[in-house]
């Protein structure tokens with residue numbers, strides 16, 4: 001399938017109406033990195049760091065992690081890699097950590113909540129990332145930030161790590177970019193200051209959708225009940241786009257929906273200009289974007305909104321079918 005899209009691999013994703021969409025890939029293993037070249041991704045928009053913690057029976061050492069992150073940066077050949085700090089809890093339980101008995105793990109003690117309450121692991125990981133980057137640009141993203149003060153606290157940990165590394169005489173990253181994942185509806189309503197201070201935002205659509213509709217992403221009975229192209233959800237996403245535009249905050253979307261061509265197209269139509277997805281999805285998504293006119297599509301979507309239908313999907317599909 002990759003071969004089918006070979007001819008467009010090095011083409012930027014520019015729509016017929018002139019919108020340029022950045023297409024990056026999601027990764028989580030060293031073995032994913034060769035796809036950066038073969039898929040034509042512009043960078044790694046989400047590097048999930050859980051796997052190295054999940055595959056062993058004890059906590060990985062800082063030196064091991066630093067070596068791995070350094071190899072990831074080597075393999076990226078200067079393309080941007082967004083490292084997401086450890087997102088454990090919920091569905092991802094470390095075998096060597098005492099399981100905490102929670103009635104609702106997805107709403108429980110997970111991700112940055114663990115990182116801030118028990119900062120040892122987060123500090124170790126931040127140090128490993130800085131040592132890996134030494135002298136190179138570094139991009140770090142915190143998962144599951146629900147409110148502004150969590151972002152500030154995480155940032156303070158980064159600042160502390162920098163000061164410590166300096167004191168120890170280590171070479172620091174050339175540049176440092178710190179962002180947050182928007183995965184809970186609350187963060188969309190954070191104070192203006194948050195949007196001004198955060199260096200970028202990435203929408204974690206898998207979690208955001210589950211919390212928006214109160215529909216468990218792991219529960220087969222409800223997870224497909226609400227369409228991502230539901231008008232209410234798109235309205236909500238568009239508010240995030242507008243807030244980011246006002247504060248000039250770079251915004252991307254890295255949930256699974258970014259890799260589904262119709263969904264990706266609609267996300268672009270509401271103004272999202274950066275999508276991160278499985279490498280194999282880049283070809284199909286780009287191919288559709290290249291043939292599309294977002295202005296026309298937007299008018300189709302607005303028509304659905306006015307008619308009060310729940311989802312734009314069938315109208316968008318009809319419109320696309322009429323194109324060919």
Ligand code: PEP
Nearest residue numbers: 204205206207254255256
């Ligand atoms: C998401 O929630 O959309 C996301 C990208 O994070 P994960 O799937 O790892 O929870």
Ligand code: MG
Nearest residue numbers: 183204206207
């Ligand atoms: Mg998530």
